[in-house]
Amino acid sequence: MIGLRPGARPPLPEAAPAPGRGATRMPSQALRAATLRRRVQMLALVLVLGAGALVARAFDLQVVRKSFYQEQGEARFLRELVIPVSRGTITDRNGEPLAVSTPVESIWAHPAELLTARTRLPDLARVLGTDAKDLESRLEERVGREFYFLKRHLSPDQAAEVLALGLPGINTLREYRRFYPSGEITAHVLGTTNTDDRGHEGLELAFDDWLTGKPGAKRVIKDRLGHVVEDVELVRESQPGRDLRLSIDRRVQYLAYRELKAAMAENGASSGSMVILDVPTGEVLAMVNWPSYNPNARAGGEISARRNRAVTDLIEPGSVAKAFTVAAALESGKFKAETLIDTNPGTFEVAGHLVRDVRNHGVVDLTGLLQESSNVGAAKLALQLSNEHLYDIFHRFGFGQTTGSGFPGEAAGVLAPPKSWGILAKVTASYGYGFSGTPLQIAQAYAAVANGGRLRAPTFVAGAPGRDNALLDPGIARAVLGMLESVVTAHGTAPKAAVANYRVAGKTGTSRKAVAGGYQSRYVSVFAGAVPASQPRLVGVVVIDDPRGKVYYGGLVAAPVFGKVMPGALRLLNVAPDRLEVQYAGVPQPEPPALDDMPVEAESVEPFADAGATP
Amino acid sequence: MKARPVLVLGVLALLATGSAIAEVYARHQGRQLFMELTRVEAERDELNVEYGRLKLEQATWAEANRVEQIARNDLGMGFPTARDSVVVHR
Numbered sequence: 001m002i003g004l005r006p007g008a009r010p011p012l013p014e015a016a017p018a019p020g021r022g023a024t025r026m027p028s029q030a031l032r033a034a035t036l037r038r039r040v041q042m043l044a045l046v047l048v049l050g051a052g053a054l055v056a057r058a059f060d061l062q063v064v065r066k067s068f069y070q071e072q073g074e075a076r077f078l079r080e081l082v083i084p085v086s087r088g089t090i091t092d093r094n095g096e097p098l099a100v101s102t103p104v105e106s107i108w109a110h111p112a113e114l115l116t117a118r119t120r121l122p123d124l125a126r127v128l129g130t131d132a133k134d135l136e137s138r139l140e141e142r143v144g145r146e147f148y149f150l151k152r153h154l155s156p157d158q159a160a161e162v163l164a165l166g167l168p169g170i171n172t173l174r175e176y177r178r179f180y181p182s183g184e185i186t187a188h189v190l191g192t193t194n195t196d197d198r199g200h201e202g203l204e205l206a207f208d209d210w211l212t213g214k215p216g217a218k219r220v221i222k223d224r225l226g227h228v229v230e231d232v233e234l235v236r237e238s239q240p241g242r243d244l245r246l247s248i249d250r251r252v253q254y255l256a257y258r259e260l261k262a263a264m265a266e267n268g269a270s271s272g273s274m275v276i277l278d279v280p281t282g283e284v285l286a287m288v289n290w291p292s293y294n295p296n297a298r299a300g301g302e303i304s305a306r307r308n309r310a311v312t313d314l315i316e317p318g319s320v321a322k323a324f325t326v327a328a329a330l331e332s333g334k335f336k337a338e339t340l341i342d343t344n345p346g347t348f349e350v351a352g353h354l355v356r357d358v359r360n361h362g363v364v365d366l367t368g369l370l371q372e373s374s375n376v377g378a379a380k381l382a383l384q385l386s387n388e389h390l391y392d393i394f395h396r397f398g399f400g401q402t403t404g405s406g407f408p409g410e411a412a413g414v415l416a417p418p419k420s421w422g423i424l425a426k427v428t429a430s431y432g433y434g435f436s437g438t439p440l441q442i443a444q445a446y447a448a449v450a451n452g453g454r455l456r457a458p459t460f461v462a463g464a465p466g467r468d469n470a471l472l473d474p475g476i477a478r479a480v481l482g483m484l485e486s487v488v489t490a491h492g493t494a495p496k497a498a499v500a501n502y503r504v505a506g507k508t509g510t511s512r513k514a515v516a517g518g519y520q521s522r523y524v525s526v527f528a529g530a531v532p533a534s535q536p537r538l539v540g541v542v543v544i545d546d547p548r549g550k551v552y553y554g555g556l557v558a559a560p561v562f563g564k565v566m567p568g569a570l571r572l573l574n575v576a577p578d579r580l581e582v583q584y585a586g587v588p589q590p591e592p593p594a595l596d597d598m599p600v601e602a603e604s605v606e607p608f609a610d611a612g613a614t615p
Numbered sequence: 616m617k618a619r620p621v622l623v624l625g626v627l628a629l630l631a632t633g634s635a636i637a638e639v640y641a642r643h644q645g646r647q648l649f650m651e652l653t654r655v656e657a658e659r660d661e662l663n664v665e666y667g668r669l670k671l672e673q674a675t676w677a678e679a680n681r682v683e684q685i686a687r688n689d690l691g692m693g694f695p696t697a698r699d700s701v702v703v704h705r
Contacts, residue, residue, distance in 0.1 A: 086663070086667070089667075089670070096674065096677075097670050097671065097673075097674045098674075100667050100670055100671045100674070101667065102664065102667045102668055102671060103664050103667075179671050181671060181674030181675050181678060182674070182678065182679075183678075185679070218653075230650075231649055231650060231653045232646075232649070233645075233649060234649065234652075250679065251679060254679035254680070258680075500696075501700070501702075567694075568694070577702060
C-alpha cells in the first residue's frame with residue numbers, strides 16, 4: 001500500500017524552463033502552448049496521484065484496518081460496566097426477613113493517580129480511619145495496578161465523606177452486604193456470606209445458586225478519569241437473586257433459643273441444641289444451638305461457636321433409642337405391649353459385662369420398660385432379636401445416613417453393619433450405645449414414630465415437603481407413641497416435659513460421653529418428644545452436652561426445655577389442645593401441681609457397670 | 616427511454632436518504648430510551664434499597680427479645696396461664 005507520508009512534498013514539475021536555454025531565446029506561440037500543456041498535464045498527474053493516495057489511505061483506514069482502529073478507539077472510551085445485583089432475601093415461613101442484603105459503598109483507587117496528590121493522603125487516611133504512612137506504602141506497592149480497594153463496605157454517608165475530599169483517582173463501587181436482624185438466634189441455620197456476598201456456611205451456602213443473582217453488564221462511555229459520561233447500551237440484563245422462604249418460624253426459633261440459653265446457664269453445660277420439626281411435613285420449624293455468635297460481626301468469636309451442632313455433632317442417643325428397640329420387639333412378634341419382662345435384680349450379666357439399671361425396676365411390661373428406662377429390660381429384648389433386625393430398625397429410622405436436608409456439613413453418624421456386632425454390641429445398641437446420630441437425626445426418627453411410622457426427610461424450605469417412606473407398621477408406631485406418653489408423667493422419667501392441656505409423648509436419654517479408651521463421667525442429656533400425642537404436630541429434641549450442675553439426667557436437664565418451649569410453640573401455631581380435663585368455659589380449674597414437687601425417677605445411664613471397659 | 620432509469624435512480628436515492636435519516640433518528644431515539652431506562656432503573660434500585668433498609672429496620676425493631684422485654688417490663692404483660700385460658704367448643 002502506498003501512503004501519503006505527512007510532510008512529503010509533491011515533486012516539483014520539471015517543466016519550469018531554465019534560464020539561458022534555447023526556449024527563452026526563441027519564444028514562440030507554439031512552444032509556449034506546448035509548455036503550458038505539459039505543465040497542466042503534470043499538474044493533473046500530481047493531483048490524480050495525490051487523490052489516489054488519499055483514497056488508498058482512506059480505504060486502508062476505513063476498510064482494511066477498520067476493526068483494529070475501531071477496537072483501539074473503543075478501548076479508549078467505551079467500557080463495559082457490571083450491573084451489580086443484590087442477593088435474595090431469606091425469610092422465615094411467615095415472610096419475616098431473616099437475612100437481607102443492603103447496599104454499601106466500597107472505595108477504590110487508581111494508585112498512581114491518587115499518589116499525585118500525595119500531600120493530601122493524611123486527610124484521606126483520617127476519613128478512612130487508617131494510618132497515613134501505611135496507606136501510602138500500600139499504594140506505592142500497587143502503583144502499577146489500576147484498581148485497588150481502599151476500604152470495603154462503608155455506609156453511604158461515609159462514602160460521601162470520602163468523595164467530598166475531591167482526591168484524584170478515587171471512586172466508589174456499590175456492593176451488597178448481608179444483615180441478619182435475628183442475629184445469634186438464627187446464626188447457625190442461616191450461616192454467613194463472605195465479603196463478596198457469596199454463601200459461606202449454612203443455608204446461605206446450600207442455596208447459594210438460588211439466592212445469587214446474575215450480574216448484568218452495560219456499555220458506557222467513560223472519560224479519561226473514569227467517570228461515566230454516557231450509557232450506550234445494555235449488554236446483558238441483570239437478574240436479581242431470588243428470595244428464599246424457610247420453614248423456620250422466627251417466633252418458635254426465638255422461644256427455643258431463649259429456653260435453651262437459660263438451661264445452659266442453669267446447668268453450666270458446655271453446649272446444647274434444640275430441633276423442632278413439623279411432623280406432617282418434616283419441616284424444620286426451629287433449630288437452635290448454644291453457644292452462638294453474632295453473624296453481623298464479620299470477625300471474632302470462637303470457631304466452635306459457629307458450628308450448627310444440631311446437624312454436625314454426633315452423640316450416642318442413649319435411652320432415647322429404646323423406643324426403636326421396643327418397636328423392633330413388637331415387630332418381631334415375640335413381644336406384645338403387655339409382655340412382662342423380669343428386670344430383677346436390676347443388673348444383668350451379658351458376655352462378662354454387667355448391664356445395670358439405676359435401681360431395681362422389678363417386673364415390667366414394655367410400657368414400664370420405657371417409662372422407667374430400664375437398660376436390663378432393653379438388653380433382654382435385644383437378646384431375642386437378631387443383629388440384622390436391630391440394625392435394620394435403627395437404619396430404617398435414619399441412623400448412619402444423612403437426613404437429606406441438604407445442610408452443608410451434615411454428619412451421617414456411625415452405625416456399624418450388623419455382621420460386625422458381637423452379642424455385647426447388640427445389647428448396648430438396644431439402649432443407645434455404640435452408634436451415633438445428630439440431634440436432627442433423632443428428631444427425624446421420632447417424627448417418623450409420631451407420623452404413624454412414615455419417615456419424612458426434614459427440610460428447611462417452606463412448602464417443600466421431602467419424600468415420605470412408610471417404615472413401620474402404623475399400629476406399632478401408635479403403640480410405641482402411647483407407651484412414650486407414660487414417660488411424661490409423675491411416674492416416668494420426664495414429668496418436666498409436660499405441657500398444660502396437651503398430651504406429650506417422649507423419651508429421656510442420658511449417655512456417658514465416649515472418649516478414647518472408654519467412657520468418662522461426663523454426660524449428654526437428651527429429650528425427644530412429640531406433642532400433642534393424640535395427633536402429633538410437633539416433635540422436639542433437646543440435647544444438652546456436658547451439664548456440670550448437680551443433675552445431669554435427661555429428665556431434669558433436657559426435658560424442662562421441651563416443657564417450656566412447647567406451650568408457646570403450640571400456641572403460636574394454633575394447635576388445638578387434646579387433654580381436656582382442664583376445662584370448659586367458665587368452670588374454675590384446679591391449678592396443676594407444681595412440677596418441681598414431682599418425684600423424678602433417675603434413669604439408667606451407664607453403658608456397662610464397668611464403665612472403663614471398651615464396648 | 617432515457618427518463619425512466621433517471622427516475623428510478625432518483626427514487627432510490629431519495630429512499631436511501633430517507634432510510635439514512637430514519638436510521639439516525641432510530642439510533643437517537645434508542646439512545647434516549649436507554650438513558651431513560653438507566654434513569655428509571657436507578658430509581659427502581661434506589662427504591663429497592665430503601666425498601667430493604669426499611670425491612671431491615673422493621674425486623675430490628677420487631678426483634679423478639681426486644682418485643683418481649685417491652686411487653687413484660689414496660690407494659691406488664693405475660694403469657695396466659697392454664698388458669699386464664701378457656702377452651703371454646705364450636
